[in-house]
Amino acid sequence: MGSSVEQTSSMANIIIPDEWSEAANTVVSAASSPPVTFVCGPKNSGKTIFSRHLVNVLLERYERVAYLDTDVGQTEFTPPGCLSLAVINRITADLTIPCLKTPARCYFFGDISPKRDPTMYLKYISALYDYYEKEFNTFDLSGHTALPLVVNTSGWVKGIGFDILVDMLKYISPTHMVQIRISAESKNLPTGGFWLDERDDASTTLIEISSARQDSLKRSVLVQKDARLLRDLRIMAYFRQCFPSEKDITTIKELARALAAHPPYEVPVSSVKIKHLHNEVPSSEVFYSLNATIVGLAVSSEDNDHLPCCVGLGIVRSIDTLKKLIYVVTPVPHNTLEKVDLLLQGFIQIPNCLLQVQGCFSPYMASNVLPVN
Numbered sequence: 001m002g003s004s005v006e007q008t009s010s011m012a013n014i015i016i017p018d019e020w021s022e023a024a025n026t027v028v029s030a031a032s033s034p035p036v037t038f039v040c041g042p043k044n045s046g047k048t049i050f051s052r053h054l055v056n057v058l059l060e061r062y063e064r065v066a067y068l069d070t071d072v073g074q075t076e077f078t079p080p081g082c083l084s085l086a087v088i089n090r091i092t093a094d095l096t097i098p099c100l101k102t103p104a105r106c107y108f109f110g111d112i113s114p115k116r117d118p119t120m121y122l123k124y125i126s127a128l129y130d131y132y133e134k135e136f137n138t139f140d141l142s143g144h145t146a147l148p149l150v151v152n153t154s155g156w157v158k159g160i161g162f163d164i165l166v167d168m169l170k171y172i173s174p175t176h177m178v179q180i181r182i183s184a185e186s187k188n189l190p191t192g193g194f195w196l197d198e199r200d201d202a203s204t205t206l207i208e209i210s211s212a213r214q215d216s217l218k219r220s221v222l223v224q225k226d227a228r229l230l231r232d233l234r235i236m237a238y239f240r241q242c243f244p245s246e247k248d249i250t251t252i253k254e255l256a257r258a259l260a261a262h263p264p265y266e267v268p269v270s271s272v273k274i275k276h277l278h279n280e281v282p283s284s285e286v287f288y289s290l291n292a293t294i295v296g297l298a299v300s301s302e303d304n305d306h307l308p309c310c311v312g313l314g315i316v317r318s319i320d321t322l323k324k325l326i327y328v329v330t331p332v333p334h335n336t337l338e339k340v341d342l343l344l345q346g347f348i349q350i351p352n353c354l355l356q357v358q359g360c361f362s363p364y365m366a367s368n369v370l371p372v373n
Contacts, residue, residue: 009329015212016053016095022049023207027148027176029204034062034137038172040165041180042187043155045211048076050180051152053212056091058148064089066104066136066147070125070168072156073112073227077101079238079298079313080231081110084349085128087136087147096112100238108296108310112158112231112279117165117278121363126171157189165344169195205245232351235294239311243330256354264317265337272326273300274288277346289345290316292355294319296344297332306341314348316343326352332355 027035035058039051051067058065069076076098077086084103092099107124116120136147140310151172157165169177181188193206236255243260249255260334274286281289293316314330330337 005246010285017212019209020212023209024179024290026058026205026207027054027178028061028097030175034146035176036149036151036172036174037178038151038153038169038174038176039180040153040156040157040189041155041211042182042184042189045155045180045182046101047096047152047155047180048074049212050178050209051076051150052092052095054150055088056095058273059088059091059116059353062104062145062148063099064147065151066132068125068132068149068151072088072109072114072121072153073154074230075234076152077103078106079235079348080112080344081108081311083107083109083124085184098234100234100241106310106345107307108277108298108313108346110228110296110344110348114154114164114345115160116347118160119372122164122167122171123305124307127305129172157187159311161188165189166195166205173202174206176207178209180209180211182211232353234283235348235351236354237313237314239329239331242329252353259315259329259354260317262329264329265314265334267326267343269324269326271344272341274343274345287321290343291319292316292350293345294348294350295328296346297328297330297337297340298342298344299339300341308344310344311336311340313348314343 003186006332027037037054039054041047041049048071055065055067065088066281067088068077068080070084072081072083074080075082075084077100078084079100082103084106085104086101090100091136091165098170105128107127109117109121109124111117132147132149137149139145151168151174153165154161177193179189179191191208193204196204219363236252239259239287240255243249244260246342247258249258274290277373295314295316297311297312297314298310300306300308312330313330317329319325320327326343332340
């Protein structure tokens with residue numbers, strides 16, 4: 001991995017510069033085992049690509065790698081609006097393609113930015129890191145070894161976003177902090193251990209690298225991504241899982257019609273609690289607010305933190321207010337759905353391209369229902 005020749009992904013024109021390879025090798029060869037690496041930097045600097053590359057390099061030494069995804073707007077393994085801890089056991093051949101994966105633990109934040117509730121956002125991240133410490137950062141008698149951890153972050157590095165990063169760094173205390181910097185210096189984070197107080201133990205290895213996207217003058221070239229489009233694609237890919245992979249669904253219109261015709265689960269109102277995140281809804285408007293929306297399907301927690309674990313997302317296709325039944329379309333398996341006792345509604349929306357197909361997700365449609373129990 002440390003050769004002088006720049007490495008190119010075999011399936012896409014992604015160049016991994018020597019500087020990035022050296023940074024990844026520094027993490028992997030660290031005396032502290034396993035390393036906990038915090039990756040940060042401004043938007044479009046390449047944090048996710050570097051994190052994927054680092055995971056691949058770590059997998060050459062470790063059988064599994066833990067991945068803490070804190071970017072609710074551009075998630076790695078889950079639909080948007082989720083915070084998750086995943087465990088990866090195979091190298092990713094194409095660094096450009098994210099893939100859906102069932103995480104070891106997931107929380108539904110319900111928004112694409114921490115802005116509405118930074119306190120709750122940090123509480124979820126702390127809980128995910130605690131879960132990693134408990135489940136994956138210990139050695140046991142059966143020979144299971146601790147896993148390295150990669151923490152990927154969003155590109156919000158100014159104002160409250162900066163304060164959030166500082167709190168995350170203080171809580172996690174990583175062994176390595178990789179900061180990716182771009183040519184627009186005003187958009188970068190401060191250099192050095194900017195989150196450390198004088199009394200803090202500066203034991204973190206600091207690594208600063210440049211964005212890999214550069215022009216002929218070696219200036220960073222920011223590739224503007226259509227964040228909204230990427231989120232919609234992630235949501236559609238998630239609900240595509242409602243159907244067998246061999247089912248012929250190749251267009252958005254076909255997916256919309258397939259979802260509209262798919263037998264929903266029949267969920268009695270009495271079996272679940274409904275919680276609205278980031279806003280309050282009058283009790284008389286609860287059903288109207290839920291109809292034709294995406295909800296987090298969660299299981300109440302008995303842990304001390306009382307944070308409900310999210311097992312997936314569902315589309316509330318219709319509600320029968322007389323029978324007190326909620327009809328939910330979801331790829332979550334039946335045996336998992338039986339445990340769900342909480343519906344979380346945030347601001348994650350059904351992509352408009354699905355709603356624009358005539359006849360799809362009509363209000364209060366209650367046909368072809370599949371009972372949960």
